[in-house]
Amino acid sequence: MIPVEYYIILSAILFAIGVAGVLVRRNALIIFMSIELMLNSANLAIVAFSSVLKSFSGQVFVFFVIAVAAAEVAVGLALMVEIFKAKHSIDVDQMNSLKG
Amino acid sequence: MTPNLILFLILALVAVATALGMLFSKNAVYSALFLVLNFVTVAVFYLLLGAPFIAMAQITVYAGAIMVLFLFVIMLLGAERLPDTHVLPWQKPLATVLTVILALESTYLLWTKARPSGAVLPPGAEVNTVDNLRAMAMTLFNDYLLPFEVTSVLLLVAMVGVIVLVRREKGQKS
């Protein structure tokens, strides 16, 4: 028997790693992957709670999140391809023309 | 230390390690592969939590479709590595410190505040049964039918959007 807190803490650690990835990496693709990691950590927490509460709603939400993530990745990667076409780089630091 | 707990700890270790691997890999392809491993580990957690459908969806959609797409794009763009730069020198240390604080804070908060009573599944329970799957399907198609359909529309919209984004305009230079 595993206390649910373990899952939650694991989820928090994974989320923090995802946050760090977004902040530290300059490669837009890796930033994107970090975002996916954060989504996953959230999913893990939801499923853990769902299991404790004996409710399938949580699982259904996770299913939706996965669907939304798929759509998001499709659009995001398309955007990235376009950006690469324009800038010939996917370094986010190169995209700093919008500054004061 | 029950076998379940031991299994959990090992898997948790793998998950954190693969996540860190994704974070620190210089090569984007390695990052992607670490992430696939991470997703698979999470899928095992789902099985442990009694969500076999989500586990399968995780493996097919995330590990299969999405990550393949990632690899595909990485290789298409040839952007495995980025040259080193020296902009924002304070960003990395500050981000690291703040992330650690965030992790500590959220752990503390969850440990002390969010305590759903009871534990996850009694030991030895048959969790991943067909009945369980059927019950979840009932929930999905009864209570959440409309959101489900909306999801399909969302996917369609995303598809159309992607096509519009990458389409070559008439008369535009490639």
Added chain:
Amino acid sequence: MHLSETATTGYFFLAPWLVFAPVIGLLVNIIFGGRFSEKVIGTVASLASGASFVVSVLLAWSLAAGHGAAVTVPFLEWIHIGNLELDWAFRVDSLSTTMMLVVSGVGTLIHIYAIGYMHEDVRFKGDPGRFRRFFVFLNLFIAMMMILVSGDSYLMLFVGWEGVGLCSFLLIGFWYDMDTLGRPSWANSNAAKKAFVTNRVGDFGFLVAAFLMFWAFGSFQFDEVFEAAHAVAPGVIVAITLFMLIGVAGKSAQIPLYVWLPDAMAGPTPVSALIHAATMVTAGVYLITRSAELYTLVPQAQYIVAMTGAITALFAATIAVGQYDIKKVLAYSTISQLGFMVAAVGMGAFVAGMFHLVTHAFFKALLFLSAGSVILGLERGHHHAEHSHHEQKSKGKGGKSKVEGGHGAHDRHEEVFDPGDMRNMGGLRKTMPVTFWLYMIGTLALAGIVPFAGFWSKDEILLDASLHYPTVYLLLSIAAFFTAFYMGRQIWMVFFGEPRHEAAAHAEESKPIITAPLMVLAALSLLGGALNLPFEGFHQLGHWLEYTLHEVEALPLDLQVAGISTLLALTAIFLSWLIYGRNPLKAGQPDPLKKPLGFIFTGMENKWFVDEGYFAVIINPFKRLSYFLADVVDWRFWHDWFHETVIAGTYNWLSNIGLNLYADQKGIDAFANWLGTATQSLSATLRKVQNGFVRSYALSVLVGVVFILGYLILKS
């Protein structure tokens, strides 16, 4: 709301057509008149006026059928403010129908006459385009007069009062760009202005009376005012009636405001007959009769009214003796006769006053129109004579003096021929026989010879005066004597003797369209006395008006008074024959009265210098005061010194030094500039945060999250 009964049976619903028939007529002539011939224009106008007459007859008939009970016909809500309710309603009672019948009846006859008269007049004056305008004005006058006499309140009466004043102004100044002889000048328009301004003085009195009335009674409605009048202090009534008398003096040409009426003869003759003899000028008499209930409450005011009328009657009659213009004589005669009427209504003899009003409308319209016929006859004669004159000498362009313009008038003496001057006439009895007989009838009626209409009405006034006011009786008797005298003088000068001018010798009789209405009026002048014969069983007008006026005194014929007045009239006519008839005036000879009477006749000739007196006493000082106020007070003091120097100077100084330099530049400007600079430097600092790196933006989000979580931890 009304004390009178409301119309139920009869033709009372037609009352608004009294006003609308002439209004439709004038609109038709305004809109379509340009395409009509003169005959059609005249016919439309006459029919409009005639329709008004028919309505008046129907109203009178309905009233008689209803035993004379006054009827109010509500028509329009006019002003409703809070409790103040002023409506346009028609009041049909025996008094107003009498006025309606006179106005529309005489008015229609004069319309018909004017078709013939104006046809020639516009050609002598050289502008046939004004024919239509004349009939539009004439119809407007009928409409306004109908509003005046049919109004249910003093306010509606005032609307009509001002409307007829406007028409009077327009028609006196009808030939606004010439004088009475057709020479280019502003004399006629000056006469119109004089009439208008003088009337304004009178209207001021009327307005004050109306305001007092509203203040005292809270209403303008006749019935409500009369009802309330008994409960009010007599002083208020005295004030109201005397201020009303000022209005009457203005409109009905009484001393001291009569001076406009002689000058009003500048208008075409039908106007003189309709407005300045028969109808509009009698509005004052109507007003007093209408306010009978107010006047009978205050004998002091009645006495003043009676004396005003009597003095005016005598004063104007003396002036009439010394006049040479045929219309001026009649004008002063009108003033004198109006004096008779005002004296009558002042004495409380309202029936006598109204009776004289009606008969006077007949015979004075007859006289004026006949005089117009005489003038036209002379114009024709002058035209004829001049034409043949030119043919003989076979030079000049011929035609009228008007065409020659200003400088031509000085070259030849005969250019300034005055067809209205009695010294140019003489012997017209032979050349204009119809006009002569008509004029005779009018003269006898005015002079008060039995059995003409004027005798009965004047006698009734004299009888009333002899019973109650001996002074008034004396004044009026002398005035009656003068009346007969100047009318005799006129007859002898105009129709007897030898022609004193080429034009008189060649004068031609007028066409039937001019003489036919005159015959109707002559018949009325002859028989009009039958309206109110002073015998037992008659007194029809008295009984008729009794419905409205209540206590009416029906006096029998007093042979003494009648005898004296007849004797005076015959003596005066005989005297005039002695002076003017036995030895007819020769051309160029001065008036035979000039030598024996000396300066008195000079006074009569010059209207007792009243106009000159007004100029010296009122108008010139007023002008000097105006110049002083305009130049010294307004321009130099107010404008130059006060406005320019004091206000503008101070303001400039204040705004330059105080506001501009200190408040604006050093205060507001400085603050605004500091605000701008501060914002600039602040934003220059803050923009460094916007470095464009999306990672650092995300970091700032994380900082926020960390802080919020820290807060949550510390809070618990």
